[in-house]
Amino acid sequence: MTSTSEELFDFIAAPLKVFVGKGDNVSELSKLGKRELGFTFSFPVKQISFSSGLLIKWTKGFAIEDTVGRDVSQCLQHALSRRDLDIQVTALINDTVGTLALGHYHDEDTLVAVIIGTGTNACYLEKADAIIKSQGLLTTSRDMVVNVEWGNFWSSHLPRTSYDIDLDAESPNPNDLGFEKMISGMYLGDIVRRVILRMSQELDVFGPDSSKLHVPFILRTPLMAAMHEDESPDLREVSRVLKDILEIPDVPLNIRKLIIKVCDIVTCRTARLAAAGIVGILKKIGRDGSCGVAGGKARPKVGSQIKMKRTVVAIEGGLYTKYTLFREYLNEAMAQILGEDVAPYVIIKVTEDGSGIGAALLAASRSASSVVDAVL
Template sequence: MSSVLSMTPTELHTFLYGVGLGVAVAAVSSTLLFSLPRAVVSSQSQAPKKSPRKRSALKRGASAAANAVEVAEEANAETVARLRGMFSLPADRLQQIVKQILVDMKKGLEKDGAANIKMLPTHVTRRPSGKEKGTYLALDLGGTNFRVCEIILDGAGGSTMHQSKFVIDEAAKTGDGTALFDFIADCVKAFLGEYHKDQDVEAVKWKLGFTFSFPVDQWTINSGSLLIWTKGFTATNVVGKDVVALLKSAFERKNLNIDVTALVNDTTGTLMSLAYSKPDTYVGVILGTGSNCAYVEKIENVIKYKGPREGVKEMLINMEWGGFDDDMVVIPRNKYDLKLDRESANPGSYTFEQLISGMYLGEIVRLVLVDLVKTGELFSYSAGGSPELRTKYAFETAYMSRIERDYSYQLMETKTILEEHLNIPETTLADRKLVKAICEMVGLRSARLAAAGVAAVVTKINKLGAPGVTVGIDGSLFLLYPHYQNRMRDALREIVGISAENILLEKSQDGSGTGAALIACLAGK
């Protein structure tokens, strides 16, 4: 009797439902009940009869449990409805966002500093033909990991690659800039030593494309100064300096003979990588740790470009769309978004990226959870005592992905994440449903904002009509997050209607490697 009365509301509800159907209960424990259908139970294994007093107690318990479940569901329904209002982006709002992006794109192409979208010329003035050949090095700096790659272009739209990944620790991200670039050079030297053991790596002349996924004022194809750090990087003595010169100096200190022929943003590389095999690719997007977009613009529209124009028809533009709406005019922000921005490394900067990218989505969810714990709407037990829940960025975006993929009846994967990774004791099914709903809201908003950005760019280059355009997309959100691609496609249909069928969203994996190699190849000709 005591074990029955100590059940959670959900377990008791399940137990009584089975009794009502005449189902025998087997294997009762404090945490797990399961029942067998009537046809399986023999006449000799009937459940013992309950006395009238016990039946009355069970009925009272059943009524209380059912009422508790209903109250919890009603309370959660109110909470979910309130939160949906805070995170929703209806079609008309998305269309307003598209219009404002187009206004800012035009301003940004005309004059530096005229808009929050920087619209930076990349000095890449042609896309690949698919016939490029050669062996090139590529570096990829801009996220959680740093990569060193060797890419062999086969001249037929294909390539092969060797690569090594290195974890960038917080000291390198936030310490002195010289130490950061020395770390990069050390990684390159280790990579060459591993893959070219039979060569004197210090004697060989290497050509390299440097994917540097931060806002850069690019002067030439292989020079440019850092405008601002993003994505948690704050290394000193780098902002305002030529990052290629800093890299070359580090190579010299490590006795490496490397010619940095191209400075590349990962979005530019993403576009170029897919264009190597699909010539109708005009847009590249990153949806991962960070978010950004590059596209092909007619040179006559790049009014602020001061370089040579003779024989140039087009130029790839690095939008740096993460800075869109930093003045917070068109995109609704809720209190969690504002708190995230206030406590970020660069408050008031790249707030569009904060709403989209994988670096921040989990933190937005955490801020919501902490608030709901304070108001008593979530985790009736001592979740407030969980140091993990109170730790910034402890709720990883990867947890969101796992939770959204959890379709089990009891949401057991969600339970594991909350109780084992975040040390939140004794979550209820209602708790877990609410957490999943929050993850869905935050993930959905990210995809819809990304779709608005894509819709604006495709509209800008007049590619909404047939035969359409290919948009190359790289990054863990697009590649791995459940439902993300379909959510983007749904939003595109809401924004541009039937013209969405002319926008092909396609995976462009490893743009920062192959794309950088292609740009290094084209720059060397």
């Protein structure tokens, strides 16, 4: 993560060679000729073509300066060549686009894909002539995938609290990824920790101040979820997390119940914000029951007939798949925002390994007939 570009991509290419070697007889592999590889690279890039992109900046703790500004597909391609692998990088995507590809492969009505895990992002299928930025580009495609990068979304209407503001200010990337810091698994546990810290300072409900409470990100979101979903009569899991992780022993039952309430409020807000983001995309493509696309006519009156098309939203990420209450809150919010006439036409489907299978599908479709535009 902090080495050189060559070492990083060699690190990727080495196990790939082992993997290919296990699955093929060497003589058989030579008959097949060059193979196509889909490369999922979930960092900000300037996409130059379907198979190449320049790294804009690293995130998630990576800091390999000599890669910035370079074509990451070429970097991997050189590493493959150094290991005599006759493999061509033919598709460069991120995990959100891979999720859309996988969802669309299984169900052609899949038009939106969302990642809600440690980080968060979304993408959707848009009419090419509706994308102002791409006007003038040579393309035969009627549709194009738009990678929203909604983690960077910001608006004065977002309900930021003092806990959100403090978390952002003390993070390694202040004033960046504002929406992600309110809805992704990387940050939810720390929001709860900050609330508990303030409770301990102002209400004196935990006894002596715990030094662990002052440690950023010590309360990870899976631990927060475990407390939130604790259904034992004496809330044993809440007590365990407070004692073992935050070093707050002997917390009374009524305070443990209060901790669950804090987790519930944070989770509910997160789920509803994520749901609003999804509905915002549906509105943009005219799939929210409105008359026309965003900026069009007003929503039909209650009781009027709405001609709706079925729309599938592919979702991947542990926050949605493993956190039951989060999932319930998000689905509930989607139904409330869309309304009873529209909600049945919007189906959420969970995908698995869009990063891997989705990239492979795109590479395969590119290889088979060069009609990836038709697949997406």
